[in-house]
Amino acid sequence: AQSVSQHNHxxxxxxxxxxxxxxxxxxxGTVNLFWYVQYPGQHLQLLxxxxxGDPLVKGIKGFEAEFIKSKFSFNLRKPxxxxxxxxxxxxxxxxxxxxxxxxxxxxxxRLMVKP
Amino acid sequence: EAGVAQSPRYKIIEKRQxxxxxxxxxxxxxxxxxxxQILGQGPKLLIQFQNNGVVDDSQLPKDRxxxxxxxxxxxxxxxQPAKLEDSAVYLxxxxxxLQLSGWQDEQFFGPGTRLTVL
Numbered sequence: 338a339q340s341v342s343q344h345n346h347x348x349x350x351x352x353x354x355x356x357x358x359x360x361x362x363x364x365x366g367t368v369n370l371f372w373y374v375q376y377p378g379q380h381l382q383l384l385x386x387x388x389x390g391d392p393l394v395k396g397i398k399g400f401e402a403e404f405i406k407s408k409f410s411f412n413l414r415k416p417x418x419x420x421x422x423x424x425x426x427x428x429x430x431x432x433x434x435x436x437x438x439x440x441x442x443x444x445x446x447r448l449m450v451k452p
Numbered sequence: 453e454a455g456v457a458q459s460p461r462y463k464i465i466e467k468r469q470x471x472x473x474x475x476x477x478x479x480x481x482x483x484x485x486x487x488x489q490i491l492g493q494g495p496k497l498l499i500q501f502q503n504n505g506v507v508d509d510s511q512l513p514k515d516r517x518x519x520x521x522x523x524x525x526x527x528x529x530x531x532q533p534a535k536l537e538d539s540a541v542y543l544x545x546x547x548x549x550l551q552l553s554g555w556q557d558e559q560f561f562g563p564g565t566r567l568t569v570l
Binding site: 341343368373379380382383386388425427429433435437438439440441442443444445 | 455456471481485492494495496497500507539543545546549556557558559561562563565570
């Protein structure tokens with residue numbers, strides 16, 4: 338069974354600081370990788386995704402993530418955070434060869450950006 | 453485009469009572485998912501429907517949880533009887549259901565139903 342680990346449960350940054358949130362998964366086969374974000378009072382929404390090709394993917398609002406297959410990692414980055422980035426971030430993975438689209442989520446990282 | 457709708461938004465019940473949640477997916481989405489999100493954890497898939505058929509219910513506690521998707525559109529998730537450990541947010545999501553593309557289609561989530569079992 339696959340699992341996803343997000344090592345940082347809470348992160349506090351000041352505006353303009355750089356962000357990197359860690360994500361590691363356990364499955365050794367082919368995977369699709371996702372980052373979802375949940376802003377305060379809002380529902381989960383997709384930030385970016387990786388299926389194949391260039392391991393550096395760019396998402397909305399200036400976020401990017403890099404897939405490093407040898408490290409089973411898919412870390413999320415942003416060069417300069419804003420107060421509006423305060424949210425909870427979830428990494429998720431699925432196996433494209435499965436009969437079902439079972440997304441396995443990490444435990445989430447709560448990001449607070451101080452103005 | 454309207455998003456995924458869920459009701460109720462909040463529910464408080466006592467243990468051993470029953471409860472039902474309703475979900476209306478985005479129009480045209482063949483696949484519907486129910487997730488359970490316990491406080492401090494990520495969402496965990498309970499069941500996945502493709503149209504009105506079950507694709508994956510391996511993590512659904514079938515002794516107390518049931519779900520149906522009549523006519524391949526709306527869905528209900530029921531818990532009977534509820535336990536204290538069922539306190540969680542229950543999320544419904546939908547997607548186009550592009551299995552042939554290797555499940556690369558985005559899942560769109562609803563606002564969730566927060567269940568408190570006392």
